Every structure is written in C-alpha cells, then in structure tokens.
Amino acid sequence: VPYFRGQRILLRELTALDVENFYSYCFNELHLKGTTVQRFHANIHKAMKYARKHDLIASNPMDNVERPKSQRYVGAFYSVSELETLFQAVKGDPCEFPVLMAAFYGLRRSEIMGLRWRAIDFENNLITIDHTVVQCMCDGTTITVEKDRTKNQSSCRSMPLVPQYRDLLLRMKVRQECCRKLCGNCYTESEYIFVNDMGEPYQPNYVTQHFKLVLRKNHLRNIRFHDLRHTCASLLLKNGVPMKDIQEWLGHSSYNTTANIYAHLDTSSKNTSASKMSNVVIIEPGISTSV
Secondary structure, three states: OHHHHHHOOOHHHOOHHHHHHHHHHHHHOOOOOHHHHHHHHHHHHHHHHHHHHOOOOOOOHHHHOOOOOOOOOOOOOOOHHHHHHHHHHOOOOOOHHHHHHHHHHOOOHHHHHOOEHHHEEOOOOEEEEOOEEEEEEEOOEEEEEEEOOOOOHHHOEEEEOOHHHHHHHHHHHHHHHHHHHHHHHHOOOOOEOOEOOOOOEOOHHHHHHHHHHHHHHOOOOOOOOOHHHHHHHHHHHHOOOOHHHHHHHHOOOOHHHHHHHHHHHOHHHHHHHHHHHHHHOOOOOOOOOOO
8 A cells, every 4th residue: 555655546547567566666766576476466456356346446357467476485494403402592591392392393473472371281391283373463563363273274283292201391380480479469360371470471473573683692693483394204214204294293395395495405315216216216427437
C-alpha cells in the first residue's frame, strides 16, 4: 500500500509493468525474499480478480505478470566444536534453555516458546509438541499469539525425553518453585516452561535478539537462531540417520520438504553411491603422465 500510494497509481490505471516494478523494488530496495514477494503476488492477484469480477477494472493486469521466483535458502549450521563452545557460552544465561532445545531437538522458536509443563511426561519420558507462541504485528502493534496447534499436522509430535534433558527440566522446575516462594504474591503464575524469575514468559523476539548478543559477546560465528535447527539436522545426517527419520524428528509436513532443504548435506548416501559405482565401473586411465 505505501509503495502504490507513493506512486499515485489508481486501480484502473494499474499495469503489469507497475506490478513488476513493485517486485523489483521489493527485491532491490527492501531486500525481501522470493517467498515473501510470492505472497504479495498472491494477494494482488486475488484483489485484481475480485476487481475484474465486479467490473472495477476492464481487464486483469495480473494475467500478464509472472509469479516471482523464490531463492533457495541454504541454512548455516555449527560444527560439533562450535556447538560445544556455544553451550559453554550460554551456561546460566537466560538463552540457555531455547539454545539447548533448538540444537538437540531441532525445535522451532515458536515450539520452544509454547512448551508447557503439561507437555512433559516425566513418568514415560516424553515431550509433546502441540502448542506454539509467536509474535506478529497487528495495526502497528506487536502482539503475542498463543495457538493450540503447530505449523502443520506433522509438527504435532511426541519426542523422547533423554536423561540429560530430563535433568535440565527438573532443575528448571525446582528453580521456578524457589522463585515462586521467594516472590510470593508478586510471582506470575504461568503454565509455560520458559519464564523469567518472576514467572513471566519470555517474548519470542527476545530469544532471537539475545541470541545475537550472545554470539557477538563470545566472538562466535554469526548464525540465525533458526540455524540451530539446521545444525541439529546436519548432525543427524552426518551420523547416518535416514532422511525420513529426520523429517519426523523436525516435524516437516513431507519428506520432500526435508530432502529439499538438507539434500546437499547428505554426504553419506552420496558416498555409498560412489562406492557402489566404483565396484561396478572399473577404469584404467590411458592419459600419459609424461608429455
């Protein structure tokens, strides 16, 4: 809206070139991703279709506009040694819990923020991912949205609670109880796990922003918080975990999603293919080593 309002283009005057110029502006000036511009394309296409249906325009300019292409994003990831350094850096830091959960379980930020104590089954050692907390803009104001659903149906999953993470959660539970007694009526009662010493749940954006500060303070290679999820996947692949199992671990909606993101990291299957080809195809180079 700000772009077209600034261009002073009326609805009936809109051309395919105007829309394509807008896409160029999004890519070159705003540095937006292709997937974001594709959403703009879908919204404009739907609006123009409505306008044509109700005779607000003589023809639909979007019929002559190609859908913007999305650039494939290759996520960064830490090596084992970098991850160990990061774990040392966040010890005792408010960001410790989300970092550990993202790196080991590959959880999305929204899934970590949405973890509630009811999702932890200490008796059967299970963690259930079925609730998310996100932040978004609404009428210029940042709001927090809690949802009893995940990104997709496959994202709703149960995962084993390994001993070291069981101990982590029990320690957090004890600390929260101590804070509850110490703060008395000032303590905020919450069902969420990731809360501060006053019982108040952390905001999702805090994790992303604080994570950057931790990396900078400890001179660690800059990656996004979401790249800890990529790190989890890369370590699973390098240790021979099949792509299908990684799909279920990360909660992707389809095998293709996992394969498209992490196929370039799957060196184990490529090594297997190379080994089998070497056993089948035998070559005897005829190129002379002397001139």
